[in-house]
Amino acid sequence: AQSVTQPDIHITVSEGASLELRCNYSYGATPYLFWYVQSPGQGLQLLLKYFSGDTLVQGIKGFEAEFKRSQSSFNLRKPSVHWSDAAEYFCAVGPYGGSQGNLIFGKGTKLSVKP
Amino acid sequence: DAGVIQSPRHEVTEMGQEVTLRCKPISGHNSLFWYRQTMMRGLELLIYFNNNVPIDDSGMPEDRFSAKMPNASFSTLKIQPSEPRDSAVYFCASGPSGQGISEQYFGPGTRLTVT
Numbered sequence: 548a549q550s551v552t553q554p555d556i557h558i559t560v561s562e563g564a565s566l567e568l569r570c571n572y573s574y575g576a577t578p579y580l581f582w583y584v585q586s587p588g589q590g591l592q593l594l595l596k597y598f599s600g601d602t603l604v605q606g607i608k609g610f611e612a613e614f615k616r617s618q619s620s621f622n623l624r625k626p627s628v629h630w631s632d633a634a635e636y637f638c639a640v641g642p643y644g645g646s647q648g649n650l651i652f653g654k655g656t657k658l659s660v661k662p
Numbered sequence: 663d664a665g666v667i668q669s670p671r672h673e674v675t676e677m678g679q680e681v682t683l684r685c686k687p688i689s690g691h692n693s694l695f696w697y698r699q700t701m702m703r704g705l706e707l708l709i710y711f712n713n714n715v716p717i718d719d720s721g722m723p724e725d726r727f728s729a730k731m732p733n734a735s736f737s738t739l740k741i742q743p744s745e746p747r748d749s750a751v752y753f754c755a756s757g758p759s760g761q762g763i764s765e766q767y768f769g770p771g772t773r774l775t776v777t
Contacts, residue, residue: 579765581765583768589770589771590666590753590768590769590770590771591705591753591755591768592768593765593766593767596765637705641765649695649707649710649718650707650766652704652705654704655704655705
């Protein structure tokens with residue numbers, strides 16, 4: 548079955564500390580992987596995406612993610628967290644090839660940042 | 663680019679009333695998605711369109727919900743009659759078409775409260 552798992556519901560980090568949010572997926576076809584961020588009261592904003600090529604992809608706001616096929620993972624990282632990064636983060640997987648298809652979203656990880 | 667536009671941003675209505683949510687996708691995008699987000703159930707896909715044609719409406723909770731896309735630049739989600747359990751944030755997202763593209767861009771959402 549196709550699924551996305553974000554094992555951490557809530558994470559708290561200190562400002563300036565490094566961050567890693569975990570994402571594991573199960574997908575039968577070649578996946579197209581995404582990370583979205585949702586600030587309170589806002590819609591989801593695309594942070595970064597990956598299909599092929601370099602397994603380390605750079606996104607907006609200083610985020611990066613690494614695709615590891617052997618582990619079916621696509622973890623999101625940031626070397627130094629800012630207070631404005633406090634938000635909810637969603638990992639998603641979608642189809643590649645053919646017509647437009649649906650994305651499967653994880654349940655999200657809420658990030659809190661301590662001053 | 664204006665991004666995905668949704669209206670209204672907030673809607674408060676009484677049980678039994680008809681509610682219509684509106685969405686204008688990003689120009690040039692051929693796919694449109696309606697989602698519902700609640701604390702309990704997270705982000706749920708309700709329906710999606712490709713080239714104005716509904717492709718998958720299996721997420722529409724019941725017959726009280728209906729969605730239309732009369733042209734490439736407009737879609738509506740209607741709830742009739744509305745019930746308190748329909749209270750949620752409803753997001754519209756659009757995506758570019760083409761081989762191997764499945765990313766989605768979200769609107770700011772409509773917060774619906776049914777009393």
